[in-house]
Amino acid sequence: MTPDELKTYAQNLGFDEVRIAGPSPKTWGRFSEWLKNGFHGEMRYLADRAEERRSASRLLESARSVIVAAKRYTAVDPPSPPSLNEALTPAVSRYAWGDDYHDVVAGGLKKIAAYIEDQSGGRSQARWCVDTAPILEKDFAAQSGVGWVGKHTNILNRRLGNWFFLGVVITTLDLKPDAPASNHCGSCTRCLDACPTRAFPAPYVLDARRCISYLTIELKGPIPREFRKAIGRRIFGCDDCLQACPWNRFAIPAQEAGFFPRPWLQTDDLIQLMRITEEQFRIQFKGSPIKRAKRRGLLRNAAVALGNSRDPRAVPVLVEKLDDAEPLIRGHAAWALGEIGGDQARKALTLGLEKEKDGWVQDEIQEALLP
Ligand code: SF4
């Protein structure tokens, strides 16, 4: 099997770019430095399995090549819900509009791995992963020429912009590596300037602890107060740095139906979302990346967004949520009521404080009651 035969096979499965790298990443030292700085925040799985990222052969013995496959995901924008106003419309990162990319991309990667094993008569092994094993995907994507690492730390491709997922197939098959892509960021700083929380301490360095994607998806506990206002109406992820990149002007919308926006994005405003029960959450977000946040995380984020809306029509649902079983939701609902203010909000907060048993929620209520 030649590299071209393999690439043609993978492209026929719907991948937009398929290229080949050797088995050793070039930026492990940089990654290790990033961890030492604590920029990964609470994503301990990154530090715990850092050593395994030193080489693809840690994941597959005798690995010789890493095949990197990119699949574009940006879809045409859905119409907004018939919300009371724009501030009550939830903002969701584009990658989470449709089905979970792990499921969609895995289907193609499994076929590539099976193709390699079949074509070699079982002499070559292959292992696929899409964020499912410790490997420096972006490093291999850059080495193979799928794209270059932009100042926003994501991979950019001149044809696809930055709206694509990466998957890799590690194999014992010795394939000739492709040439890396050159960097075309030049003197541009648009992504860095666009970040609402100043999450880039330097170009090409992300402090995840300040990033809204981390704060709304990966962080499991309370969102630090200093970032809540900057979150705006984002309830799952943030696209500002990606959206700002001028290379996206060439990006073509995805044709993969699984990435098209789900219907709820066109119907549900923040107030409706805030009323979702555990069972409704399970049904509505089955097979969606949003299930990662769980109901408690999503409603935490929605409460922050409602606080930022400053819309008094959000007060009744936030008052209801002062009685939610989850302290995380009660505490953020209290913050939101404090932001919106008014007699009804203050009365509910005062009553809430009398019956609240959780110390952290009590603190949130007391803060919210401060003039
Ligand atoms: S995703 Fe948003 S918050 Fe995170 S670095 Fe990009 S612009 Fe900043």
Ligand code: SF4
């Ligand atoms: S916005 Fe500019 S600096 Fe940032 S990744 Fe795109 S081209 Fe590079």
